[in-house]
Amino acid sequence: MVDTAIFDVDGTLVDSNYQHALAWSRAFARYDIVQPLWRIHRGIGMGGDIFVPEIAGREVEEAHGDDLRDAWVEEFDQLIDEVQPFEGAHELLAEVKERGFRLVLASSGKSKHVEHFLDLIDGLPLADAWTTSEDAEHSKPEPDLVKSALAKVGGSSAVMVGDSTYDAIAAGKLDVATLAVRTGGFSVEELTEAGAVKVYDSLVDLRHDLDATGLARPA
Known part of the structure; x- marks a missing residue:
């Protein structure tokens, strides 16, 4: 029904999705965390609370999780007009x-x-x-x-x-x-x-x- x-x-x-992946890559780079874009892309679609520990690990989430999500917003804001x-x-x-x-x-x-x-x-x-x-x-x-x-x-x-x-x-x-x-x-x-x-x-x-x-x- x-x-x-x-x-x-x-x-x-x-x-x-690719703007999201690039924004996450740049957010990680602020904290000297290097993740290949293909791996970041594979996680797009998950919420940010799950994304960070899944892609970068639990230790990164505990140390920088909220800061990374804030950085992602700033980076994505610069790319949104390309969408x-x-x-x-x-x-x-x-x-x-x-x-x-x-x-x-x-x-x-x-x-x-x-x-x-x-x-x-x-x-x-x-x-x-x-x-x-x-x-x-x-x-x-x-x-x-x-x-x-x-x-x-x-x-x-x-x-x-x-x-x-x-x-x-x-x-x-x-x-x-x-x-x-x-x-x-x-x-x-x-x-x-x-x-x-x-x-x-x-x-x-x-x-x-x-x-x-x-x-x-x-x-």
Whole structure:
């Protein structure tokens, strides 16, 4: 009985993952911590509270965790104007909304970043609600953000659209099906093993296939 569509924002609707990775690399460099960009990129999609110990280790988290997250915000602020929406983002949201679903744009980002991205995709007129980091006690791959997104619109069941394995894992913990796009850099196999029911190369491809997904029509 799906009545709600939950769209991840970063990496799914806007092409921001590589800016996030570069911002984290520069934040680490402030503390003479060297991590290869490929490894940093593999962690994009996790919340910053999980990201630092996962990528750099528990000792780095204990010594510099909050300072690194503050440094990341400063570095990302300098890159945010480079972020562009993915082709077809607004059109996909508009069609899902027109089909009758409650629409939630779910981000665990800072409010100022989320608002900027929603403006990029002209998402505010379409969304019934949206989330930020303030709406989840625990970040992905924990399910708090998905649960909050459903609660904001009083939804009974949802389909998640995301770009990372962490989206699929978080949604799966609430028995929410995930439609994944490869825009986050994860392989088809990784996304399906994490729980995605279908994987698409682009938002345009997903829109063309909506009738064959849980977002065909609200139950």
